[in-house]
Amino acid sequence: QQQVKQSPQSLIVQKGGISIINCAYENTAFDYFPWYQQFPGKGPALLIAIRPDVSEKKEGRFTISFNKSAKQFSLHIMDSQPGDSATYFCAASKVSTGSARQLTFGSGTQLTVLP
Amino acid sequence: DGGITQSPKYLFRKEGQNVTLSCEQNLNHDAMYWYRQDPGQGLRLIYYSQIVNDFQKGDIAEGYSVSREKKESFPLTVTSAQKNPTAFYLCASRGVPSDTQYFGPGTRLTVL
Numbered sequence: 757q758q759q760v761k762q763s764p765q766s767l768i769v770q771k772g773g774i775s776i777i778n779c780a781y782e783n784t785a786f787d788y789f790p791w792y793q794q795f796p797g798k799g800p801a802l803l804i805a806i807r808p809d810v811s812e813k814k815e816g817r818f819t820i821s822f823n824k825s826a827k828q829f830s831l832h833i834m835d836s837q838p839g840d841s842a843t844y845f846c847a848a849s850k851v852s853t854g855s856a857r858q859l860t861f862g863s864g865t866q867l868t869v870l871p
Numbered sequence: 872d873g874g875i876t877q878s879p880k881y882l883f884r885k886e887g888q889n890v891t892l893s894c895e896q897n898l899n900h901d902a903m904y905w906y907r908q909d910p911g912q913g914l915r916l917i918y919y920s921q922i923v924n925d926f927q928k929g930d931i932a933e934g935y936s937v938s939r940e941k942k943e944s945f946p947l948t949v950t951s952a953q954k955n956p957t958a959f960y961l962c963a964s965r966g967v968p969s970d971t972q973y974f975g976p977g978t979r980l981t982v983l
Contacts, residue, residue, distance in 0.1 A: 760913075762913075765911075788970040790970075790971065790972075792974075797977070797979075798976060798977065799875075799877075799961050799963075799974035799975050799976045799977050800914070800961070800974045801974070802971055802972075802973070805970070805971065845913060845914070849970055856902070856919065856921050856927065857902070857965065857970060858904075858916060858919065858929070859904075859914075859916070859972055861913035861914045861915075862913055863911070863912055863913045864911070864912070864913055
């Protein structure tokens with residue numbers, strides 16, 4: 757019930773193309789869904805996040821689509837650029853004991869954007 | 872500069888030694904977290920702390936210990952009981968009631 761399943765494991769797209777990464781969860785108590793971007797040897801950086809009361813959120817070239825009934829959410833990167841080449845993690849969060857919030861991460865997608 | 876600092880960036884340990892990884896934040900965040908990252912895997916929670924002098928085990932706490940004596944500091948000790956400590960260790964913090972966790976740059980630990 758705590759798992760977040762992410763696919764694909766790796767993704768190669770051409771410059772200017774659309775990159776799509778998918779995640780699925782089981783625990784309906786999750787109420788916050790962030791995406792993180794991580795470059796080699798660096799810490800993850802928050803990219804964009806969504807709550808289940810909206811179906812889509814867009815920030816620049818990055819869009820999260822959220823399907824509450826299917827318990828799935830996805831990251832779309834429009835006009836992908838070589839500088840977007842990184843590992844992307846989806847995550848899900850819920851309030852636990854004592855109002856603590858813990859993130860459960862997907863396994864990551866290594867994105868390569870070819871010039 | 873505001874943010875999270877981790878030191879050292881690289882750490883080498885001989886088998887049987889305890890080592891301590893530093894995490895400091897000047898964001899005035901109440902909650903702090905330690906994660907472990909292995910190649911090709913997601914982040915796994917080791918320990919977290921909501922307030923000073925209180926901390927909770929995460930999913931993989933065995934072989935690790937922490938302390939939270941100051942709000943800005945949350946050091947992680949990797950003990951000799953941790954069977955496979957070679958990994959990338961990440962510290963994060965969160966300002967309650969925000970949901971967002973911010974990560975430090977990480978420490979890469981290698982056991983020789």
